[in-house]
Amino acid sequence: MSSISFYLNGRQVSPDVEPSTPLLYVLRNELELNGPKFGCGLQQCGACMVLLDGTATPSCMLPVAAAEGKGVVSLEGLAREDGSLHPVQQAFIDEQAVQCGYCLNGMVIHAVSLLDENPDASDSEIRKAMDKNICRCGTHSRILKAIQKARRS
Amino acid sequence: MSTRRTFLKQAGCISIGFSLLGPFSCISEGKGSVMPYSNKEIDPEQIDAWLELLADGRLKVITGKMELGQGISIAVMQVAAEELQVEIDRVSIHLAETGVTPDEGITAGSRSIETSAMNVRRAAACAREVLISMAAEKTGLPVSEMRLENGKIKAGNDEFDWTEIIEGEQISKQVYEPEEIYAKTRRKLVGTPVPRPDLEKMIRGEEFYVQDLRFPGMLHARVVRPPSYKSGLKALEEQNLANTSGFVKLVRKGSFLAVIAEKEYQAIKFQEEINKRCEWESKPIPSTPEELKSYLKSLPANSAIDEERGDWSSASGGKVVKASYSKPYIMHAANGPSCAIAIYENEVLQIWCHSQGVYPLRDTIANMLDLPKEQVYIKGVPGSGCYGHNAADDVAAEAALLAKEIPGRHIRLQWMREEEHAWEPYGSAMIMEHEASLDEKGQIQTWSYELWSDGHSTRPTSGDPANLLPGRYLEKGFGVPGPGWRGGAIRNAPPIYKTGAFKLTSNIFEGPLRISALRGLGAYANVFGIECFMDELAEKAGKDPFEFRLAHLEDERAIDCLKKLKDMTSGVQAETGQGFGIGFAQYKNSASYCAVAALVETSEEETKWAVVKKMWGVIDSGECINPDGLKNQTEGGMIQSASWTLLEQVKWDANGITSLDWETYPMLRFEEIPVVEVEVIDRPEMPPLGAGEAAQGPSAAAVVNAISAATGNRLRDLPVNR
Numbered sequence: 121m122s123s124i125s126f127y128l129n130g131r132q133v134s135p136d137v138e139p140s141t142p143l144l145y146v147l148r149n150e151l152e153l154n155g156p157k158f159g160c161g162l163q164q165c166g167a168c169m170v171l172l173d174g175t176a177t178p179s180c181m182l183p184v185a186a187a188e189g190k191g192v193v194s195l196e197g198l199a200r201e202d203g204s205l206h207p208v209q210q211a212f213i214d215e216q217a218v219q220c221g222y223c224l225n226g227m228v229i230h231a232v233s234l235l236d237e238n239p240d241a242s243d244s245e246i247r248k249a250m251d252k253n254i255c256r257c258g259t260h261s262r263i264l265k266a267i268q269k270a271r272r273s
Numbered sequence: 274m275s276t277r278r279t280f281l282k283q284a285g286c287i288s289i290g291f292s293l294l295g296p297f298s299c300i301s302e303g304k305g306s307v308m309p310y311s312n313k314e315i316d317p318e319q320i321d322a323w324l325e326l327l328a329d330g331r332l333k334v335i336t337g338k339m340e341l342g343q344g345i346s347i348a349v350m351q352v353a354a355e356e357l358q359v360e361i362d363r364v365s366i367h368l369a370e371t372g373v374t375p376d377e378g379i380t381a382g383s384r385s386i387e388t389s390a391m392n393v394r395r396a397a398a399c400a401r402e403v404l405i406s407m408a409a410e411k412t413g414l415p416v417s418e419m420r421l422e423n424g425k426i427k428a429g430n431d432e433f434d435w436t437e438i439i440e441g442e443q444i445s446k447q448v449y450e451p452e453e454i455y456a457k458t459r460r461k462l463v464g465t466p467v468p469r470p471d472l473e474k475m476i477r478g479e480e481f482y483v484q485d486l487r488f489p490g491m492l493h494a495r496v497v498r499p500p501s502y503k504s505g506l507k508a509l510e511e512q513n514l515a516n517t518s519g520f521v522k523l524v525r526k527g528s529f530l531a532v533i534a535e536k537e538y539q540a541i542k543f544q545e546e547i548n549k550r551c552e553w554e555s556k557p558i559p560s561t562p563e564e565l566k567s568y569l570k571s572l573p574a575n576s577a578i579d580e581e582r583g584d585w586s587s588a589s590g591g592k593v594v595k596a597s598y599s600k601p602y603i604m605h606a607a608n609g610p611s612c613a614i615a616i617y618e619n620e621v622l623q624i625w626c627h628s629q630g631v632y633p634l635r636d637t638i639a640n641m642l643d644l645p646k647e648q649v650y651i652k653g654v655p656g657s658g659c660y661g662h663n664a665a666d667d668v669a670a671e672a673a674l675l676a677k678e679i680p681g682r683h684i685r686l687q688w689m690r691e692e693e694h695a696w697e698p699y700g701s702a703m704i705m706e707h708e709a710s711l712d713e714k715g716q717i718q719t720w721s722y723e724l725w726s727d728g729h730s731t732r733p734t735s736g737d738p739a740n741l742l743p744g745r746y747l748e749k750g751f752g753v754p755g756p757g758w759r760g761g762a763i764r765n766a767p768p769i770y771k772t773g774a775f776k777l778t779s780n781i782f783e784g785p786l787r788i789s790a791l792r793g794l795g796a797y798a799n800v801f802g803i804e805c806f807m808d809e810l811a812e813k814a815g816k817d818p819f820e821f822r823l824a825h826l827e828d829e830r831a832i833d834c835l836k837k838l839k840d841m842t843s844g845v846q847a848e849t850g851q852g853f854g855i856g857f858a859q860y861k862n863s864a865s866y867c868a869v870a871a872l873v874e875t876s877e878e879e880t881k882w883a884v885v886k887k888m889w890g891v892i893d894s895g896e897c898i899n900p901d902g903l904k905n906q907t908e909g910g911m912i913q914s915a916s917w918t919l920l921e922q923v924k925w926d927a928n929g930i931t932s933l934d935w936e937t938y939p940m941l942r943f944e945e946i947p948v949v950e951v952e953v954i955d956r957p958e959m960p961p962l963g964a965g966e967a968a969q970g971p972s973a974a975a976v977v978n979a980i981s982a983a984t985g986n987r988l989r990d991l992p993v994n995r
Contacts, residue, residue, distance in 0.1 A: 129537055137540070145538045154485040155478030159608055160690040161541075164935040167608060195478035205520065209476045216468055219909050220342025220658030221475040222609040250943040254935060256608040257342055257658045258912030260946040262905070 126187040127198025139185035144168045144182045147194060155195025155225045159254070166226035166253035170194050176226075178234035194226045198232065208232045211270035212263070219257030226253045231267045241271060288922040309621055310650040311372035321443035322355060322375045323396035328436045330424020331363045334397075335707060337377025338389045339369045340373070340471070342658035343965050344902035345385045347469045351898055355455050355462040356423040361845050362470070369446055369631045369653035379630035381661070381790060383864055383963025386898060390961070398451035400444050400582040407438050410754055448806035456896070466901030479519055483627050483654040484612045488683035491614070492521055494675050495544035497530040497745075498692060501929040502787060503556035506530060511548040514543070523547070524678050526685040529746035531675055533684060541689070557927035559785050566599050566704055566990070574780035575756065579763050583719070583774030591710040593770035594813050596806050598989045600707075600798040602699040602786050602923040604938060609657030611668035611692035616683045622649045622676060622920050626669035627656025630803035633734045641738035641751065649673075660913070662732050664688060664697045667742035674743055687843050694938055695930040696742060699923055700791030701727035701762070702784055705802035709772070715814030717825060718773040724766060724799070725780045728757020730790040742787075745921050752872045756783045765970060768803045769859055780869035786923065786930075792967035796860060797914070800970020801977065801991070808978045809987065818855055818978065830866050830893050831859060833954060837891045838868040839954060850875050851886070851982025856974025860967040866893040866954075867967035869911060871947070873979035883980050883993055885915050885947040890968060892951065897961035903964055909969030911949050916941035918973040919993045 125134045128151060135150040142161075147153045147170065159167030161180045168180040171193035189191070199208040205213070208231045209246065218224055227250070233243055234249045246267050315322050317337075325333040334353045340346045350364045365989035367374060377389055405419045408426040411433070419428050426433045456463040474481045474886050496931050499506070506528040514520060519539030524531045532547055534540035560568035604817055613626035622644060628634045631651040639646040651669070659665055672686040688696075706723040710718045731754035738744035742752035791797075811821035819839050826832050847853045852875070857868040870889040876882055888911045895902055920939050924932045973991070980988050 139471070140883075141536075141538045143803055149487075149537055152487060154480055154482075157482075157484065157609055158687065159610075162690060162934055164690075165608065195476070199477060205476065211905060213468070213472055216466075216472065216905060218342075218469070218472050218475060219344070219905060220608070220655070222342075222482065222607075224475050225478065234358070245503065247821035247943045254608055254940065254942065256606060256660070256913070256940070258909035258916070259905070260912055260943055261908055261949045264943070264946075 124184050125189050126189060127191045129193055133182070137184055140183050143170070143179040143182045143184045143187055143192070147179060147192070153194050153196055157222055157225050159222070166230060167223055169226040169229040171229060172234055174233065174236060176230040195228060198228070207231065208235065208267070208270040208272045211266040211273065215262050215266040215269060217259055217266040219259050219264035223253060223255045227255070227263050231270060235267070237273055239271065243268065293752045310621065312370045312647045312650060315373070315375045317375040317392065318447050318864065319445050320396045320399050320448055321445045323393045324400060325443055326424070326435050326439065328434070328441065330359070330434065331365065332357055332359045332424070333365050333367060334366045334393055335374050336389045336393060336470055337369050338374040338385045338652045339380040339627070340655045341380060341629065343906055344469055344899065345380070345389070346471060347467055348386055348898040348902055349390045349393050351462055351467055352456060353397040354392040355460070356394055358403050359423055361462060361467055363423060368655070371631050371635045371651045376632040377658065378735065379633065381629055383860060383965040385960045387963050390898060394454065394456065395451060396448050398454050399446070399448050402451055403444050403446055404435055404438055408433060411438065412554070412979065416487065425535020443854065457918070463898055464900065464955060464957060467899055469902070480979065482609070483614065483625055483656050484609060484687070486614055486625055486654065490535050490612070491683040491685050492535065493540040494531055494533045494672070494684050494686040495540045495689070496671055496686070496692070497544055497547045497551060498696060499553045501556055501558050503572065504553040506551060507554055508552040509547070514547070516541070522678060524675055526674065527712070527746050527748040527750070529674070529743050531671065532709060533675060533679065537687070544689070558925050558929065561926065562922060562924050565702060569702060569704060569782060570786070572782035572784065574725065574782045576778065576780045578776065578778050580767055580775065580777040583696040583772065585719055585774045587718070587773065590992060591712050592808055592813050593708065593710045594806070595708045596809055596830060596987070596989060597704065598802040598805060600761065600801065600991045602702045602788070603791065603917050603921045604694065604699055604923060604932070605660045605663040605697055605791055606658040606938065606940065607663055607693060608661055610688040610690055611664040612656060612687045613669040613672040614683055615669070615672035615684045617676040617680045620648055622673055624649070624651045624669050624673055625654050626651065626665060626672070627659065628653060628665045628669055629662065630660065630732065630734070633732070633736070634669060636736045637733035637738055638670050641670060641744055642673060642677060642738050651824060661700070661791040662698060664742070665692060666733055667696070667972065670741040671743050691933045694933045696787070698787045698789035699759070700797070701729050701788045701795070703795065703798040704763070705798060707802060707806045709806070709810060711810060711814050715816055715821070717770065717810065720768065720772045720774070721776045722766060723778040723780070724762065725782060726762035726795060727784045727788045728759055728781055729764070729794040730758035733790060756781055757788055761790060764794045764861055765796035765799040765858055765860060769828065769831060769862060770807070771827055772825070782894070786925070792910070792913070793966040796858070796966065797917070797973060800856065800858040801918070801973040804858070804971065804974030805977055805989065808854070808981065822857060828859070829859070834866040834868045834891050834893050837952060837954060838870055838889060841889050841950070842870045846875040847872060847982065850983060852979040852981065854975045854978025854980070854982055856971035856978065858967070858970050860963065864963040865967035867891070867907065867971050869968060869971040869975040870890060871915070871972070871979040872976035873976060873982045873983055875980065879995060881945060883919060884945050885919070885976055888915065888947045888949045888972065888975065890949065890951040891954065892964060892967060893954035893956065894964040895956050895962040897953055898961060900953050903953055905967050906952045906965050908949045910966065911972045912941065912946060914969045914972035915947060915976050918991055919975050922992050922995070
């Protein structure tokens with residue numbers, strides 16, 4: 121065991137874990153977050169995405185040691201201090217872009233990262249980026265609408 | 274305030290008794306503690322089985338159904354809120370839990386609105402009438418001057434809290450046929466697109482899923498799986514395992530093998546390590562996906578003529594059309610692998626899981642572990658969407674087995690992606706063969722349909738532990754389930770269309786893979802075959818697919834549904850390389866009517882040669898409770914069905930399942946997702962009809978008919994991209 125330090129949602133954390141443990145398990149079990157989800161453990165579905173220094177990154181295979189000194193933002197860290205939602209989160213609510221919601225974490229995190237990087241992302245650029253994220257309920261068309269809506273706001 | 278006794282006397286409501294509900298538990302209240310549990314018998318005939326009037330004017334609705342992402346919670350809350358005149362944000366819902374909610378069997382078959390929501394509606398309307406009559410007795414004012422608003426009864430200038438009327442207890446009067454259903458006479462909330470309240474919790478990353486539950490001292494488990502279904506464990510090298518950091522226990526019961534560790538990632542590492550140290554019997558899975566069609570037809574089958582009607586003698590000399598279609602094994606493939614938590618303490622087993630049927634599961638787990646069912650308690654907590662009977666029950670049974678090994682500790686069992694792909698019970702493979710004749714006017718004279726299929730459900734509804742995956746591996750050897758449910762295979766097998774004569778023959782085999790109920794059951798393949806065959810018949814008759822169907826329909830609602838789809842798509846022009854196709858069915862021939870159209874673009878590309886650009890859907894579910902929820906389910910069904918149809922097929926070889934992740938079992942992703950548009954035909958005067966599975970079959974047919982229109986070649990074997 122050793123202590124790895126990184127910034128989680130703006131706060132420094134130093135969980136005492138094996139450095140090879142994937143970040144996902146540290147976030148969920150040691151730091152008790154619910155946002156990042158276990159979907160595949162293979163970086164194939166995007167359910168576990170977090171913002172790593174601002175970029176949407178799957179956390180299921182990334183050793184926690186790789187986050188040393190970096191900034192990690194999870195779904196829980198997107199809302200503003202007054203509790204109001206991030207525009208992407210709000211757009212997902214406005215469009216009711218959810219069925220079971222298990223993929224929602226990855227969808228929101230990835231959309232935030234995408235729009236931060238490219239605020240004018242075209243529809244095809246959105247589709248291309250979001251292709252990394254799996255939704256099994258078939259909520260894609262609403263998710264696209266939500267991201268388009270957030271893009272405009 | 275009068276005492277209860279004098280009040281009852283004054284009120285003259287002799288038939289009204291009171292009860293306190295059993296101890297309620299709630300995941301948000303229970304964090305870090307052992308849940309209070311109940312093994313009370315819940316009488317569904319009682320009003321208070323379905324709702325609880327809270328002191329601050331809030332309403333708690335109780336359902337025996339599970340939230341699976343289908344949005345049942347908001348619909349059930351809406352119907353109750355309408356009858357009891359409570360604002361929707363003051364309504365909460367309690368999902369399936371043994372000893373707390375009524376036993377409503379399985380959350381399946383698109384039945385939850387038809388059953389649970391209507392049970393709740395009836396109970397809520399009764400509760401309103403009872404409250405108002407009690408208030409009228411109390412005040413001496415006529416019932417007509419009473420009104421109910423957010424937990425307050427307003428009578429003239431007086432106002433009472435509803436709990437004042439019932440004195441802090443609950444209405445345990447029997448449910449009766451209420452005089453008035455507000456949803457039918459007033460309809461202010463029902464029929465409106467109320468947003469889902471659970472979305473806010475999800476979007477903020479609050480505790481919501483069973484995967485999110487944490488308990489002090491909770492241990493983590495993983496199961497070590499055999500290479501294929503029938504492999505028994507021959508040997509295991511256990512040396513030095515116990516000395517490794519984090520190791521808690523190796524559990525070996527017959528060929529059921531699992532490991533428990535302090536931390537989750539340790540459990541995963543142990544699972545990998547033990548997997549290397551195991552020696553299993555080699556028990557090949559017969560056949561291959563490539564030869565599946567001929568293999569399935571060669572299997573011994575339980576055959577029956579399910580339906581035969583009409584006049585076969587008059588059919589002669591017409592044009593005969595024959596076609597054979599097929600559908601492979603496909604997966605539920607939940608986004609989040611199955612998960613459950615269990616604790617065995619003081620001879621009581623408590624389980625938290627995402628099962629679709631907590632009561633049947635309780636009884637089956639009790640049988641598997643030889644425990645009285647009164648000592649088994651299950652709370653339903655949402656998981657990832659399941660679309661039918663996946664591994665939710667299996668993981669709960671396995672967690673239960675493991676919890677008994679370490680009493681007093683919560684055991685969390687999480688399946689890995691590979692396990693979910695390889696071990697869930699799949700949607701059955703089917704072969705569908707049609708032969709029909711047309712008369713000189715192009716009307717169908719005779720239609721003979723013969724199908725081959727696995728059964729379509731091996732749910733643990735009979736209490737037999739063979740229906741739980743670990744059941745077959747334990748020393749006791751509960752064996753494997755029988756051939757599954759025949760009724761699922763013939764769902765929607767009789768076409769809705771008018772024919773001179775019709776005959777249905779079904780052959781139920783036991784195929785090579787583990788199967789159970791997947792969204793729509795046999796309806797997906799049956800409607801796919803029937804609706805593609807209708808296009809083939811239309812072509813033979815020289816008719817437009819819309820006109821040919823309309824010429825064979827008598828049901829006005831079916832006709833309206835297709836006509837609306839025709840209107841919606843009237844401006845669509847298929848360009849070069851594109852094709853337009855339709856599909857239609859009334860789900861189960863008794864639930865929602867659903868018509869779907871697809872515009873497909875084909876290209877020379879080796880993969881992705883057929884891309885669905887757009888889909889249109891029309892759905893008539895009778896009285897619509899929440900139009901946005903209905904649209905969402907239908908849109909999702911259309912996209913999911915397009916994915917099944919274009920891409921999905923479970924693969925295996927003799928050594929086991931080879932579709933083990935999202936690369937070896939691809940599904941439709943964003944780049945190829947069609948734009949979807951759904952319209953609802955609302956019929957507030959009619960009963961509501963089950964809707965969640967209605968789009969699966971029509972969508973498959975629309976996609977394939979569109980591809981056939983684009984290419985000029987009939988595709989009959991799924992998936993399209995083989």
